[in-house]
Amino acid sequence: MQSFTEENYLKIIYHLSVNNDQAVQTNAIAEKMQTKAASVTDMIKKLADKKLVLYKKYQGVHLTETGKQAAINIVRKHRLWEVFLVEKLNFKWDEVHDIAEELEHINSAELVERLDEFLSFPKNDPHGDPIPDKHGKFDAVPFTRLSKLKTGEKGLIMGVSEHSSAFLKHLEKLGLTLGKTLTLTTITDFDGSVEIIVEDKKISVTREVAKHILIRI
Amino acid sequence: MQSFTEENYLKIIYHLSVNNDQAVQTNAIAEKMQTKAASVTDMIKKLADKKLVLYKKYQGVHLTETGKQAAINIVRKHRLWEVFLVEKLNFKWDEVHDIAEELEHINSAELVERLDEFLSFPKNDPHGDPIPDKHGKFDAVPFTRLSKLKTGEKGLIMGVSEHSSAFLKHLEKLGLTLGKTLTLTTITDFDGSVEIIVEDKKISVTREVAKHILIRI
């Protein structure tokens, strides 16, 4: 069993490596963990001793298969709890992250399986992220981004790649929530902002925001 | 905000003082915390610095009003989570304690209130213990014990004063669960065991077990 802190390191290393197979750098971990590079080096050594990561000095880290499974399990718990908070306790999608950060460390395999069942085995969390099954498997549904759409193209909002409360509240206010269908009408050359139509309403979205809206065409 | 460990100390001091207004002794805390008296002294000093307990050397501790409210809040969370685990996730009453020990430390007032509402504001946990409301208030329903009943007396099982899994499983097997009505037929002088009738079945219960069955006449 890992400590609370070790689990957070594993999760962060996982998130930093899931989109590219590169070794994860000490500084990148330090930034996400809100700590210093020296502390990260210490912890990495500890995780390497436990065979949860592969580590070569100055070369960054990779998760081992064991480490990866541990990380995925934490992600699974985090996302299941988020579903619980939104579906059962009526929290909004921008309110659940911090609470789930705590709940994800509760240690009981039985609890997770029963929660999963109680929630009817959800496939995605309230932000559209996939929920790994009990074996750590999940489908990586292909997606594009609103910022990559061409004029006239239509798509469905299937997720976000930025999870801050401020960002999610902003989307909510614009009516850009999961499952909504949109059509891109205009791309502004000047600043890259896009005009879209959602539920017959015309909305303008900055390029920065559009980059973080995941679309299934 | 208190640390995980501080919260456990507060909770234990609360449980040790709730049934008698005496100061709580260092050794008693050490036993419940599964630690050494020296460690308890250290922690007590820390809690005293934070004004959560009143402490005089060699004289044990009392909770302050602030400390008591903090402790009651942890108890509230523990018992609400137990209700959730039993009512919603179908755990048995002997399976929930350890998981609730972890869940009770989750820090979100909003979460607790919504959980309370989701569970329809339960008054008691799966072992019959009262759940404090959000202001820390709860009714101390008077009770006696099966071991105190006289021959021929009737009563209703309203709780237990021993929460170990082994004990709860034993009661379950005997059919002695919350809400059951029983009649005491015989008290054995020799060993203090009692014969009772529950749902038309005759059962013999040792004195030690009878002591931990709480009865409302």
Next chain:
DNA sequence: TTATTTTTTTAGATTTGTCTAAATATATAG
């Protein structure tokens, strides 16, 4: 390819909660 910048690691210190062993205070027994 040498110099400079960036990244990472080491060394040594700090904090939290714990421990053992020894010292001190309180309670109990004769």
Next chain:
DNA sequence: CTATATATTTAGACAAATCTAAAAAAATAA
């Protein structure tokens, strides 16, 4: 009321996770 036993505290140490400052390695630029 003294001796003994029990309970508690102090002193000093340790492990986990962190930090700062300095050293070392790797990457980048001139």
